[in-house]
Amino acid sequence: MKKVRAEREIRDMHNYKEIEHAMQRLYPDMVRWRRHLHQFPELSFHERVTSQWIATRLAEFGCTVRSDVGGHGLIVTIKGDKPGPVVALRADIDALPIQDEKECAYASKVPNVMHACGHDGHTAALLAVAAYYSANRDQIAGERRLLFQPAEEQTPGGAKPMIEDGALDGVDAIYGVHLWTPIPYGIVASRPGAFMAAADEFVIDIIGRGGHGGLPHQTIDSIVVGSAIVQAAQTIVSRSVNPLHPAVVSIGSFQAGTTNNIVAERCRMKGTVRTFDEHTRTLIHERLESVIRHICEMHGAKYEYHMRIGYPPVVNDDKEAERFFQVGATLFGEESVQRSEPLTVAEDFSYYLNEVPGCFMFVGAGNEECGATFSHHHPRFDIDERAMSKSASLLIGMAEHYASEFAG
Structure with a gap:
């Protein structure tokens, strides 16, 4: 029995390294996608052009896309050749009513609107996940459902309408990430139970x-x-x-x-x-x-x-939080994985976790060297873009770890 477990761990390590290498290859595309979105942000409930642009990219990968879900949301369904669970992965796509004060080539071109919370990076990372799974359908056990969600920044939010429109129908587990500048690049963090308020x-x-x-x-x-x-x-x-x-x-x-x-x-x-x-x-x-x-x-x-009444608290499933610590350590090393303190900020990912087991995770995106030192919702907010690759790897790693356990 120990030999079988050891062989599985070696195989999983090999698979995770392949995931990381694939995300590194897609990293230039992530940067390009994120910078385009950063220049053309749209506010909550008004993400029409953003949604269309994402749908066009997904079509280029050969994805099946359902549009106008819960507003301007998108659902991507990628079914594998093997039986297995339905695992959902989510990114938010909306921006904030803030004037971009950064001095860079990709600063927002829309007056008084900017991606000041990293949602452009979330979207770019999930596009990379879509590209990866589209190219590796024969390796997928079950289904991967990718949710590009509108209106996280403004209550009543976009998660609940997407759920009402069928986003979680048949889903076994869900995972989401947030690029987080208070945490330095290279670190990932989460916790079991109550995570966000x-x-x-x-x-x-x-x-x-x-x-x-x-x-x-x-x-x-x-x-x-x-x-x-x-x-x-x-x-x-x-x-x-x-x-x-x-x-x-x-x-x-x-x-x-x-x-x-x-x-x-x-x-x-x-x-x-x-x-x-x-x-x-x-x-x-x-x-x-x-x-x-x-x-x-x-x-x-x-x-x-x-x-x-705003969003309910984000409460991670204990088992799925433990999965995060296992997968994070395998992907990035134990020294790069932290147990977060509870945070009194809110996130409508909570609605998904009220319906199915899952885990919400932070990926460090702070870095003084590239100016990613400003807090979220600040006019000069920016991220260390390398964190997008880690976000994509973590999402895929969580999904594949769940699928392997589900099958085993």
């Missing part, structure tokens, strides 16, 4: 009674009421939430008043709630509304409160 947004309108600043007793000061809510909201996490369950309540906007001697009748606040489990999420929503209601009653003010 649910992100909800709220708006609070306080309605008081305006009046002269010199006669405050005749008014209900919305600024005072709003300030009390800001202070009280900070106690929700510190005094109502289990300290072992990470959570954030942040108020990022406070707008009221027009001049120095008029008590503001109305005040508007905007904020966000970040949580990693549904119990904590519900608790904070309820406590926040309770704080608003009681403070307004105490001051005699009225209020309007709206919570917009």
Whole structure:
């Protein structure tokens, strides 16, 4: 038995090296594809030209493409000659409403729109995966389903509509990567369980009674009421939430008043709630509304409160996360694989993981030497493009490891 396992491990190592070599050969194409997309970005729910361009590239590989899935999404189905599982791999294709401030030949040509989060790199990497599988259909056990998803950056997002349009029908497992500049090039990271947070947004309108600043007793000061809510909201996490369950309540906007001697009748606040489990999420929503209601009653003010429910938390399947550590170590070496801390940013890949087992993974794309030091959503954001090759290798490696285990 040990001999069979050892022979399989040697064979897998050989296959993984072949995958890496194939991605290295496709790397110049990835750079060219990514730089084209970077110059012509499109916002969430408006990725029509981007989708058409991707479909054209896929047709050149001989892929079967289904267009207009959940909006401007694409599904590529590549069936192998051997029986096996259906494994889905996903990339997002949308950009952000940010002016590109980089000084380079491939800077965005669209005013106030840029790929400031690496989605162009995700797309280029998945195109390379499509090219690889199209050329190696005889080696595929089962089916590889590639999802080019629109609208990750803006809720309600594109993942859910794609699922409703059949993207996961018959899928056994799903994997996705995110190029991540806070991690240096050469490192990959993930974790089992809760990985990224649910992100909800709220708006609070306080309605008081305006009046002269010199006669405050005749008014209900919305600024005072709003300030009390800001202070009280900070106690929700510190005094109502289990300290072992990470959570954030942040108020990022406070707008009221027009001049120095008029008590503001109305005040508007905007904020966000970040949580990693549904119990904590519900608790904070309820406590926040309770704080608003009681403070307004105490001051005699009225209020309007709206919570917009965002993406659920990204929760990796434990077994699939363990697969990541195995595959990552085989591909890149154990020293290049890290266990990530949970992050309070959101991703609609969570919807896929709510339906089928899978794993979301970070691929380091930071590098001072090439200027890839700026945070995501920054006007000068860029990546170490070599990370695209590692992303593609990791996606294929995960899919093939799952397929070999499925068959075994």
